[in-house]
Structure formats: C-alpha cells, structure tokens
Amino acid sequence: MTFDALSLPGPIRKGIEAVGFARCTPIQAETLPLALAGKDVAGQAQTGSGKTAAFLIPLFVRLLNSKRPTIPGAPRALILAPTRELAVQILCDAELLGKFTGLTRLAVYGGVDYQKQRDALQQNVDILVGTPGRLIDYFKQKVYELSQVEVLVVDEADRMFDMGFIKDLRFLLRRLPPYHKRQSFLFSATLSFREMELSYEFMNNPIKVAISPEQVTVDKVEHLLFHVEKKEKFRLLRWLLQREAWQRILIFSNTRQGVERLTEKLVRCGFQADLISGSIDQSKRLRIIAKFKEGTLPILVATDVASRGLHVEAVSHVINYDLPQDPEDYVHRIGRTARAGAAGKAISLADEEYVLSLDAIEQYIGFKIPVQWPDEAVFASGVAASTPTVRHRAHQGRQATSTEDL
Numbered sequence: 001m002t003f004d005a006l007s008l009p010g011p012i013r014k015g016i017e018a019v020g021f022a023r024c025t026p027i028q029a030e031t032l033p034l035a036l037a038g039k040d041v042a043g044q045a046q047t048g049s050g051k052t053a054a055f056l057i058p059l060f061v062r063l064l065n066s067k068r069p070t071i072p073g074a075p076r077a078l079i080l081a082p083t084r085e086l087a088v089q090i091l092c093d094a095e096l097l098g099k100f101t102g103l104t105r106l107a108v109y110g111g112v113d114y115q116k117q118r119d120a121l122q123q124n125v126d127i128l129v130g131t132p133g134r135l136i137d138y139f140k141q142k143v144y145e146l147s148q149v150e151v152l153v154v155d156e157a158d159r160m161f162d163m164g165f166i167k168d169l170r171f172l173l174r175r176l177p178p179y180h181k182r183q184s185f186l187f188s189a190t191l192s193f194r195e196m197e198l199s200y201e202f203m204n205n206p207i208k209v210a211i212s213p214e215q216v217t218v219d220k221v222e223h224l225l226f227h228v229e230k231k232e233k234f235r236l237l238r239w240l241l242q243r244e245a246w247q248r249i250l251i252f253s254n255t256r257q258g259v260e261r262l263t264e265k266l267v268r269c270g271f272q273a274d275l276i277s278g279s280i281d282q283s284k285r286l287r288i289i290a291k292f293k294e295g296t297l298p299i300l301v302a303t304d305v306a307s308r309g310l311h312v313e314a315v316s317h318v319i320n321y322d323l324p325q326d327p328e329d330y331v332h333r334i335g336r337t338a339r340a341g342a343a344g345k346a347i348s349l350a351d352e353e354y355v356l357s358l359d360a361i362e363q364y365i366g367f368k369i370p371v372q373w374p375d376e377a378v379f380a381s382g383v384a385a386s387t388p389t390v391r392h393r394a395h396q397g398r399q400a401t402s403t404e405d406l
Contacts, residue, residue, distance in 0.1 A: 028053060035054070044210040066150055082132075220344060293313070323350050328364070
C-alpha cells in the first residue's frame, strides 16, 4: 500500500515525502486504515517494523481535524514510553513526520534538566511524550493536566510490564478522559493476556492487529550461530570483526558489568567502541548514540534495557555476545538491523552459560539458526595478540524508501 492511497492531509503528506517514504510497512498497511477510520488499535509489532509512524500519522490527523485550541499545560496527545531513549526517539520521529503540521511536541524523562522540562511542560504542548515516572512526578505537582487528551499511545506495552511500570501506567490512564472521548493505540512486541487486558480496560473496543515475529526476523536478516566456550568468546568476536565487512555493529551483552568489560577489551585491542548501560547518565548516553548514528562511532555495546528504542540507520550487524535469555529479546535485538529494506546480519555466540536459551529462541522465531564454525586458527595462541585488521566499510548515505526506520 502507498501513502497516496490513504488521502492524508497535505501537511502530513509533505512530512512523509520530505523523509523519502513511499510505501507502507506491513504493520502500517494493517493499522492505518483502521486508525484513520477512528478505531482504537492494539498492534503487535517488533522494533524496526515501522510501528512509530503507524501511530504518529493517525495522531497527527486526529489533532489537525479536531482544531481544538491548545491550552497551556494541557497536552492534546499523550505518548507513553518505558525508557528515556525510546521517548527521545519518538520525539525525533514526530519532529520529522510532523514538520509541516504546526503541532508542538515535548518529551519529558529522567536524567536531564528537571526545571527546564517543567517550564516547557507549562507552555502550549500539543503532543507530550514521556516515561511514566517523570510524567507522574509533574502531574502530582499540578504542572500539567490530562483532561484535554484526545489521543493516547502506549508504546512497547510489554516492556511496561517487564520493567515494573504497570502501576504507574494505570495511574496515568485513570486520569485521562473516558475512552469513548479519545482515540487510543497500544503497541507491543507481544499481545498476551496482560497486554490485551490493559487494552480492553482503557481502550474503546480495540481491534487487534498482529504482525508475527517471523515476518520481521526471516525476510531480511541473515542469522548465524557459533557454539563457543566462554573463555574463547572474545577471540571469536575479534575474528568476526576482522572478517566481516560492516558499517555499524551493535553488540549485546546480558549484564551491565559484561557490557563494561567487553567495551574495555575492544578499546584496548584498538577498536573504536563505546557503551550504553544503566550506569551512564542521560546526557552522555545521548552523545554516544548521536555519534553511533553519525557513523563516527562504529561499534556500540549495549544491554537490552539501555538499547530499547534505539533507532539507527545502516546497522549492518547485530552480535549477541551473550545469547539472550528471553526469546522476545532476540527479536528486539535483531530488529536493529535490516531496516528500510537493507540487508542485515545477526550473529549469536552461544556459550555454556546461555546456550540453554537457544531452544526457546528457535521455537519462538520458528526456525533453526544456521550454525557456522570458525577456523581452528582463531583459537591459536597468537591470534589474540595480533593487531586487528578491521574491515570497516565506509558508510554511504542513502535515502530511506519506507517507514521501517520509524
């Protein structure tokens, strides 16, 4: 489906054209006709599927059509996100797609200037994006009100549950106008009983739309698996970095300590690498992510929570240095590559500590991950001490042709 077929208002069409998008992704093709018809939607979609545009476009349409004046401290749309990084990314996407709408936007989250966000929230804000904790903090101080909300979005609802935010989420949702007086969207990597129960409680007869993980994981990503002893993992990683032709690499470790140790080893071996984890303050995180997006930082090491909402073009490789323990995390991780029609590669290193997760992952994605074996010379004593010959393919700018980046 093309966006021209949706008869969108001129300012929204201009925003879509400005970022170079033409065709809808599967989640957009399924949800946009429903949302534009005024229906509430509960959508199952993974990172990289284009779900952000799937809720931003109807949100813009609703606000433009209602023409209700904005009252200071009373946002007209509320978008809830579980992490600071995701809130920032949603705001960036809203600024790109909504560039010509005239709608004002603000994101509030922890880790940055408290008073500056507080002051901005008291001004005219059409679209408010935020994390539950910071939003509740300001709400209890009567910095803003929720009585004028026309559109609600809950993004990554599964993570709201996983991270223990469900009580905070319910606190905010109970202070919104009744569900029949607003339009609501919920998006999640899974739509299990808990997510659907939430949608039925706070949404108006939501229509469930599911895009299966297989559609996301199989089509564009090459999957590879290496069985390796834990003590040999770093040697194997170095060999992969030397062998593969790559643009940007995102490497996952399961713990904050693991991320820190791995990054230190990479830097010591001459690789340009940095990390994001829960121990990094927000301003530094944003600087690191900006460098990764620009291509000046070719290797980023991250935990699952810290990477949520990370939105970067041209990530050619995702490496699971630690195999994730939750099958859903495997899908979330590899969703960072193969965006906007590009090819991508997901490489997993299964050691004795995490290999037990493999069966569950393969059942979840619906296929066996192909196994490869490294050259025996990789684990020879001299290899680890050699200087890496990094095959870092220079980044070439490209025009996106779909909204999978949003």
